[in-house]
Amino acid sequence: MSKKFLLAIFMSALLTGAGLAFAKPAVLAGQKQKPKAAREEKVEKGEHGEKEESAEQQAKLASQARITKAQAQEIALRRAPGTVESGELEREHGKLVYSFDIRNSKGTIDEVQVSAITGKIARVEHETKAQEEAEKKQDEKKGKH
Secondary structure, three states: OOHHHHHHHHHHHHHHHHHHHHOOHHHHOOOOOOOHHHHOOOOEEOOOOOEEOOHHHHHHHHHHOOOOHHHHHHHHHHHOOOEEEEEEEEEEOOEEEEEEEEEOOOOOEEEEEEEOOOOOEEEEEEEOHHHHHHHHHHHHHHOOO
16 A cells, blocks of 8 residues: 555544544534533522522422422412412522412412422511512513513
């Protein structure tokens, strides 16, 4: 074989090896890469400075919960009777809780947090009309509603 041919084979092997060395693992496994924006987890700060989770994170949190959202809601309604306006699973102050906003008979909101692990009431917070309006304005600024 000619030296040029052997040199060409050597250079192509070298370049292929270098390309594989710097390739991402998903590319090597034949998987499609999501665009960077889709790979990054969407995390925003909530009203108490806590992080609000993406759907993927919600699924991960749900797999850690020992009680269902329905069970937690039943517990919350026993503590604060009314109409549930919203409910979500979140990690707040380091604890996994279901958080429910419940409109009571006075027309104000009680936020009830139920431990997703034990089913016990973790926290109850009563919102005044002024607090509710301030939160509503803040949510509108963020584009939530």
